[in-house]
Amino acid sequence: MSFEFRPCNMEMDHEAYIRFLLQHHAELNLPYPFAMKLSFISSPLMFGKGMLVIDEEPYELAAAAGFVYGTGANEYKDRHICQVEVAFIRSEYRRTSLFIRGLQALVAEMRAGNPxxxxxxxxxxxDQGESDKLFSKLCALPGSMKSLVNDLTFYTVPFRELEALCHSFGSRMKLQS
Structure with a gap:
């Protein structure tokens, strides 16, 4: 399968991003009322960047993700912090290789938008079940933290460590090719 990782730069990308995530809002595991989910889904288009992952054959959306620079609590002035607001891969596309390539593209967009x-x-x-294994790998990175707040888990990861992880994945994927 061949995928395109496209930043949402044009109006048609914004529309596809919003439409895709609204179609899948019940699967996002966001424990909020719909209005708040909509806020998390749309905020990357105003304060950061959205990204589409397109399966080039049959040319359909496989995934979308979005992040903001800064935090709402600090009125997005703390732009040294990048907060991922939403990330979703359709179930039929969930595999490690697509996740890694998507993470690499997302990290590259973060760096490009704010070095x-x-x-x-x-x-x-x-309660993330299947995602716990993945998140535990991120928590194992030096300087990473995990905190429980009510029914939510808050993760922080140093950007340089996440970027290094993405580079190491890239090196391993090239060796396997």
């Missing part, structure tokens, strides 16, 4: 990013953070439902 001064030092931290990436995100929230998940406390």
């Amino acid at each position: 001064d990013v030092v931290q990436v953070q995100f929230w998940t439902s406390a």
